[in-house]
């Protein structure tokens with residue numbers, strides 16, 4: 001009789017928060033991944049990107065003409081290998097100046113060797129360099145928290161950048177008021193959200209996407225924005 005092999009989903013979490021393990025967003029990401037594990041076996045590696053101290057891309061484009069090798073020798077090649085071997089890459093970060101924190105942006109720039117010089121125009125008219133490695137199994141997810149209570153007039157830049165960078169196979173979760181995840185007194189509001197994120201992770205692992213309803217629920221503010229602002233401003237205890 002043939003043995004049935006269970007496929008293990010390899011997940012790479014790129015924690016872009018300079019706060020490392022104390023990241024507000026990482027709490028959400030871990031809940032999402034825990035939910036995924038309910039649906040399928042996972043092998044998770046978490047990398048605290050700002051602690052890796054990668055040099056920034058120097059823009060030489062050598063990687064585009066030499067088969068995808070970076071001239072900078074600092075361990076990023078190992079990370080590119082890790083990305084290529086992963087089924088899901090989660091960019092987890094708190095919003096910084098309406099975008100991703102600097103160290104994570106450096107990391108994204110350093111993924112340049114994955115693509116060749118050839119430019120390709122998609123059906124929407126968007127140009128992008130063609131990949132020179134096999135990226136067919138890679139999927140991407142952005143999980144982003146932020147300190148303000150509003151999503152509109154706040155997340156748009158980061159969301160658009162991610163959509164343009166990864167136009168295919170990408171999911172995006174944005175959650176406002178995320179410092180609440182590190183405030184024990186806010187547990188009555190954050191605990192249900194953590195459970196919702198676990199359920200969303202399970203749904204994502206089963207269906208490969210989130211329903212509009214689930215997405216709306218997990219991306220909504222946990223408390224009304226005026227009340228959050230009053231707490232933040234010390235006008236309410």
Ligand SMILES: Cc1cc2nc3c(=O)[nH]c(=O)nc-3n(C[C@H](O)[C@H](O)[C@H](O)COP(=O)(O)O)c2cc1C
Pocket residue numbers: 017018019022023024025026093094095096097098099145146147148149154178179
């Ligand atoms: C330099 C800096 C810039 C920030 N910019 C924004 C911003 O543009 N919008 C926002 O809502 N919050 C902003 N915040 C707040 C963070 O997004 C918030 O504290 C978030 O919970 C941090 O997530 P993390 O703990 O995962 O790093 C900023 C924080 C810092 C330190």
